[in-house]
Amino acid sequence: MSPRFPSRPSRTSGIRTRAAVLAAGMGASVVLGAGGAAAADTTATSSVASAVEAQAAAQAKAAKAAESAKAAQVAKAAANAKKSAAARKASVQKKAASWVDPVRNYRLTASFNQAGGMWSHKHSGQDFAVPIGTDVMATHSGTVVKAGPNGAGDGPAYGNAIVIKHGNGTYSQYAHLSRIDVRVGQVVTTGQHIARSGNTGNSSGPHLHFEIRTTPNYGSAVDPVAFLRSKGTTV
Structure with missing residues (x-):
């Protein structure tokens, strides 16, 4: 009988095992990198949305302020017109009610x-x-x-x-x-x-x-x- 020797792992099998480990590590890295990129995209989108909302709010506030100012101007103009009309009416009434001397330098x-x-x-x-x-x-x-x-x-x-x-x-x-x-x-x-x-x-x-x-x-x-x-x- 021929003597039996313990079997040794083949070189090819070791190479395959190391390759699998490296592939797994690389896959994990890829997965982690993709997740980070996704998180970064989400943060950027959120920042843009906040900026748009802030701009829209500022524009709405400015429009409201302009509308209030215009309304105040219209109200002031109406009040001035009413005051002027009242003054003219008072002047006409005063003139109508007034009396004068019949001649001057007398x-x-x-x-x-x-x-x-x-x-x-x-x-x-x-x-x-x-x-x-x-x-x-x-x-x-x-x-x-x-x-x-x-x-x-x-x-x-x-x-x-x-x-x-x-x-x-x-x-x-x-x-x-x-x-x-x-x-x-x-x-x-x-x-x-x-x-x-x-x-x-x-x-x-x-x-x-x-x-x-x-x-x-x-x-x-x-x-x-x-x-x-x-x-x-x-x-």
Whole structure:
């Protein structure tokens, strides 16, 4: 019999075993590398999404702020427009309610209720001494109800005269005029030119005779200076 010797691993088998171990290690490395790359991709995607969300939030905030600012501007403009309209209305109302002296650069002479030989009764108005041709103005807005010679129906002593009816139930009269520049039925405004002063009728010199009445006719006069002063004039 031939003697038996223990068998030894073949060289080929050892090589195969080492190759398997190396392959396993390399596979593990590949697997680990792929996992790291996947984790890195996930982190990058998350960062981009956060940045987009932050940008969108900032844009929305800016848009909201711009909208609020625009709304505030619109509200301010509306408030200013309302304020301006109120101011204009107040100015118009004040102007409509105001009274002015019938002439400028005058000197007061014969006064209301003054006795004298020039009148059959006491003086019914206030005289404003001014040169002939001085601009005569409506002391308040109203409608002309009398205009013409012979005192516009109140008698020749007044000469050429005008009577204006006002909205508050009073009347103003202008007499001794050299020229009449309005007609009956005409609407006039406060301070509007209506005539030129003169010396017509029963007059001792150039002046404007002015009355405030409670009716359009002679005999209903009240103190014109006190009346005008109560309306804010400086007569």
